[in-house]
Amino acid sequence: MSFKIAIIGAGSVGFTKKLFIDLLCVPEFRDIEVALTDISQHNLDMIRAILEKIVEANGFPVKVTADTDRRRALEGAKYIISCVRVGGLEAYADDIRIPLKYGIDQCVGDTICAGGILYGQRNIPVILDFCKDIREVAAPGAKFLNYANPMAMNTWAAIEYGKVDTVGLCHGVQHGAEQIAEILGAKSVSELDYICSGINHQTWFIDLRLNGRKIGKDELVAAFEAHPVFSQQEKLRIDVLKRFGVYSTESNGHLSEYLPWYRKRPEEIARWIDMSDWIHGETGGYLRHSTETRNWFETEFPQFLASAAKPIDPAKRSNEHASHILEALETGRVYRGHFNVKNNGVITNLPADAIIESPGFVDRFGINMVSGVTLPEACAATCMASINVQRMSVHAAVRGDIDLLKLAVLHDPLVGAVATPEEVWQMVDEMVVAQARWLPQYAHAVPAAKERLAKSSVKTRDWAGAARRNVRSIEELRAEKSALKKAV
Template sequence: MSNFKIAIIGAGSIGFTKKLFIDILSVPELQNIEVALTDISERNLDMIRSILDRIVEANRFPTRVTATTDRRKAIEGARYVISCVRVGGLEAYADDIRIPLKYGVDQCVGDTICAGGILYGQRNIPVILDFCKDIREVAESGARFLNYANPMAMNTWAAIEYGKVETIGLCHGVQHGGEQIAEVLGAGEGELDFICSGINHQTWFIDVRLNGRKVGKDELVAAFEAHPVFSQQEKLRIDVLKRFGVYSTESNGHLSEYLPWYRKRPDETAKWIDMSDWIHGETGGYLRYSTENRNWFETEFPVFLEQASKPVDPKKRSNEHASHILEALETGRVYRGHFNVRNDGVITNLPADAIIESPGFVDRFGVNMAAGITLPEACAATCISSINVQRMSVHAAVSGDIDLLKLAVLHDPLVGAICTPEEVWQMVDEMVVAQAEWLPQYADAVDAAKDRLGRATVKTRDWAGVARRKVRSVEELRAEKAKKQAAE
């Protein structure tokens, strides 16, 4: 195979970058390449480059690894550009959780829609458009942009509509949901097939087959309710399955934020949450998890570096889409996956301009979506509510229109179930002021927002949420890990 270049933006997301790198190099035809890492953190770049260099050396790969804080240099000549960025880092993310809590909006993740996800999009989209400009100007002609960053639909929407770059949004929610269904049905490898379609993080298993036999709603409900773990961790998802008739891809905590029914009253919220892990509904759970992971990695870096010396086992290649897409495009070996692309009629009862997540096939000709899918009406209605929020959010992020931003937040299903319009207006002002350094498009609106906050009359509360846990120290994490290993 001829060699080519892949640029990874936000490569300082060290664990994820390492996974993508190993996946790609598990394909022999993809080994004679250059992987250009770029990040705003030189320290993180140094760490991830050390790890990847060790992998290359240990496995005698012909791969070349480069690293630079000059993003444009990294993108220059790249055939593929992969984004894993979190603009504003954990500092801005903390405000995505903290400020909405003052207004009663309790989020588990806050990175897709809801108040946190919308503001996350406002930070990311201007930067995504800068990436697209660089891709158009200095990448290889026809370069493809693979976006892993949340909010997935908003980022992909902006890159396609305004960035004018061929973009594929990638997530692993479908894979994880499929693994759960396989487990509860007792399906062996290759025995489960499904069609999963909708929008990112609201994708629906609309057709499930076990050895070719269609699995109905009642059978799936019974299987989940009989499972000793999922019956407790996924109470909200099971309730949606019972009412909608189809299972959702997203975890209990994620799904709870996209619907207006389960997190709007604190006394009701608690019964839908499971605290065995952050992803099942814990208040600010992903923020805590991300903070602990960052601290853990920085402390345990020598261990991670030592582990990088182990041989790469292609059989352990993950089900993340990126390496499989690259393999299909470069070799012609067909890959079936679920991809985030512009709808344009693929799903018949969702808007044409929406970013959908649906089945497709990749080969040398590109991504070929399976068209003509119609969602159950309840699934389509839920998706459309989020699509309307996404559309306004993208247009607000591009135009810097703070009034349109407020309308987007007002129309968010969960925020609208909790807050009055006056509360939404003040909450958005507070979030824009707190995150002003990452929101250049709103620079002209910040002073007026500060003035309004100085005259604010809406009462807020100091509230940690329904189910908040403190961030554990590295020592606590190490002790818990040792205890778990001893038990196993």
């Protein structure tokens, strides 16, 4: 098979490499063209060198191109994959830093909460530019696969306003399933059958079967509490499981910032998180992790390049959805996964316009969702709180409506549990001013926001958060990796 795949934001080097190797694990895909595009020529040069080394080492006729001209990269592409981070780590640092001044402590801040909403404001205009290019220069009927966060908002904008065939893809469901398989003593995750449904990062295991045997709440709680690692790392998720009756797919840290109950009091945060790794609830954990990863890659690039010169092992293909979806669409080999699409009645007790994450099957006829799913009432209620925020955020981003943006942030569950309306209004003004260069739709609102900030009497504080760790140096990372190797 010969067709073109374009990857936007290909400078996300590690993730692009993983997707590329996955694609080459499909025997029929070894004559494709992969067009890389990014605003950073430096990152493009690095990832192109790595991918070309992989192609050379395996003797495949795959063509790899790299271009900072996005439209040129998208010309004739049948599939477009996006993994962009608009504003990079500089803007992301403000997503964490500024809300902390108002008492809002986020672990990740890239899906909802104050940081995730502003992230969406930066991303959505760019996503719509992608969609315009796809409509104009990509292959007719091209499919857009969005990996970028905030997942639901980006996918919502691409479908409702971009008018492009779009699916959102995440790996939270797969990671949750791996955990459950481990605590239940399964030899592999293939022994576990499950239905997850909800919205991205708030998806729920509403049916679990181990080798055909149904697993109930009590057994699951007991298994998690008996696990020597997860019992400590997933305390908040286990508490939600006990109260809701079903397990959430999302990590302890992520889930903690989507709910109004666990991070609203600084003295309570330590009770529910674990500091063994960023994903379990650390303040600004993903920002620290991303910063360390970028620094590590820049320094250790020669080693990454050298490691690319080895044969691909299809048995080690990852569980990222993209390659499996493309394989099913192109070959007809059926693939089952959990996908982010417009609801349209798939989940009976969520709105039709919401972007939901739920089971579907892929074949030559496309992505076919399993309809008629009904969430437990508490799960639906929790999802609804986020959906309402997402809807307002998308519409605000498209219209450049700062008043609607403030209302979206005000209605965010964690923000509303911590901040007053006056604090929210000032915080949003401060974030829009700080990120103005990435928010062209709010250019008209920035002068007035600056005036309000100059006159404001709302007090803020200089606070690093309840559970902050410093970014580790390259030397510290090397020492930790060396110690881990010796321990193994």
